[in-house]
Every structure is written in C-alpha cells, then in structure tokens.
Amino acid sequence: MGIITDIRNALSFIYRGEFKEAIFRLRVYFSAIDFSYASIQTLGLSAERSHDYRHSGGIHLEKVLNSFKITTQDAIIDFGAGKGGALVTFSKFPFHTITGVELLPELATIAEHNFKLLGITNVSIVICDAAEYLDLESYNYFYFYSPFPQSVMSAVITNITNSLTKNPRTVRLIYCNPEFTDMIENQSPFYRTDIFHHHQLDLPIFIYTNQP
Numbered sequence: 732m733g734i735i736t737d738i739r740n741a742l743s744f745i746y747r748g749e750f751k752e753a754i755f756r757l758r759v760y761f762s763a764i765d766f767s768y769a770s771i772q773t774l775g776l777s778a779e780r781s782h783d784y785r786h787s788g789g790i791h792l793e794k795v796l797n798s799f800k801i802t803t804q805d806a807i808i809d810f811g812a813g814k815g816g817a818l819v820t821f822s823k824f825p826f827h828t829i830t831g832v833e834l835l836p837e838l839a840t841i842a843e844h845n846f847k848l849l850g851i852t853n854v855s856i857v858i859c860d861a862a863e864y865l866d867l868e869s870y871n872y873f874y875f876y877s878p879f880p881q882s883v884m885s886a887v888i889t890n891i892t893n894s895l896t897k898n899p900r901t902v903r904l905i906y907c908n909p910e911f912t913d914m915i916e917n918q919s920p921f922y923r924t925d926i927f928h929h930h931q932l933d934l935p936i937f938i939y940t941n942q943p
C-alpha cells in the first residue's frame with residue numbers, strides 16, 4: 732500500500748508538470764532518507780502534549796514561502812520539526828537562521844541524518860518541548876504543521892507574543908492544518924492575512940501576522 736501511494740504521488744507530480752518534486756520524491760524513496768509517518772504510540776508520546784509525526788515539506792510549502800520575499804534578514808522556526816521534512820524546504824530559501832524545535836531526540840537524529848544525505852548544512856535542531864523554547868526574539872517566521880494539542884499551541888503563541896514586547900517586530904505565523912484558529916484569532920495579536928492550500932495533504936495553510 733505504501734509503495735503504491737508513493738508511486739501514485741510521484742506520478743501525480745509528473746502529471747502536473749512538477750518534475751523537480753517528482754524527482755525529489757523518487758530520490759527520497761530509493762535512498763535512506765526517512766520522512767515516514769510515525770504515530771504517537773510508536774513514538775511513545777503523550778496525546779496531552781503531542782500529535783503524530785508526518786511531514787509537510789515539498790512544493791506546496793515552497794509555494795507559500797515563494798509568496799514572501801525571504802531575505803538574509805529573515806529567520807524561521809519549525810515547531811515540532813520531526814524528521815525535518817519542512818526544514819528541507821526552508822533550507823532552499825536565504826534565511827539567515829533555520830531552526831527546528833523537536834521534543835524527541837530520536838526524530839532529531841533522523842532529521843540530521845536526512846540533512847547529511849541531502850547535503851544540507853544551514854539548519855539546526857533544538858531538542859525540547861516547544862512550550863519551553865523561549866529564544867524567539869531573533870525570529871520573524873514561525874511554522875506549525877499540526878504538531879501538538881491546544882494547551883501547548885497556546886503556550887507557544889503566548890511565548891511568541893511576549894517576544895514581541897522584548898523585540899517589537901513584524902512576524903508571520905505559517906499554520907498548516909490550522910486546528911486552533913479561534914485561540915489565535917481571539918487571544919493573540921495575530922490576524923489572518925492569507926490562505927493557501929497544501930494540495931498533497933489536502934489541508935489549508937493559514938498565514939497570520941501582527942502588523943499591517
């Protein structure tokens with residue numbers, strides 16, 4: 732079933748004329764690069780703090796990033812970085828800092844192995860609970876792909892908001908599979924400016940900012 736899905740995905744990219752993505756997927760498929768799904772049960776995670784691992788990197792996320800003019804002044808965090816799928820996509824842009832925050836050291840080790848196989852050297856991973864990561868002042872992009880339940884998400888949004896007091900700046904949240912929009916829209920300074928669609932995952936990606 733997995734093989735059929737992977738081949739079907741690669742063929743659908745070829746069909747849509749997205750050859751680079753199809754080649755990348757085939758390369759991942761035939762190499763030791765690992766972006767495979769892992770449930771919280773397999774990972775030994777608690778449903779109170781975490782969601783499953785699955786990845787959102789690739790051409791659909793790249794299209795979102797293309798809509799911003801990313802420069803060497805920009806820095807991004809992927810909260811719940813897992814095996815690094817989204818970080819691989821971010822590494823193609825000229826961010827001066829790209830950081831993944833991941834709870835599980837095992838997933839961070841797999842991510843680092845994936846980066847090595849892909850020749851990626853401009854990404855680093857911090858191992859900790861996202862709610863405890865407070866070194867946020869130098870970042871202006873924050874990415875979330877459904878990484879954790881509302882209590883953790885709410886703490887991270889509060890941390891980002893507090894970082895705006897320490898270093899006032901314009902920031903963007905890129906939120907794939909936005910489950911907790913009410914919390915963001917009613918309890919934070921962020922408002923929605925755009926909606927994209929991740930066609931492969933068939934999920935919306937909401938963009939939020941704090942300043943016009």
Ligand SMILES: C[S@@+](CC[C@H](N)C(=O)[O-])C[C@H]1O[C@@H](n2cnc3c(N)ncnc32)[C@H](O)[C@@H]1O
Nearest residue numbers: 781785786787811813816817834860861876878
């Ligand atoms: C849906 S995956 C997203 C992976 C990656 N961001 C991407 O888009 O390709 C969610 C990840 O969040 C991690 N995670 C779950 N709870 C966390 C927490 N409280 N703090 C940090 N990471 C967490 C999981 O281990 C998993 O790797």
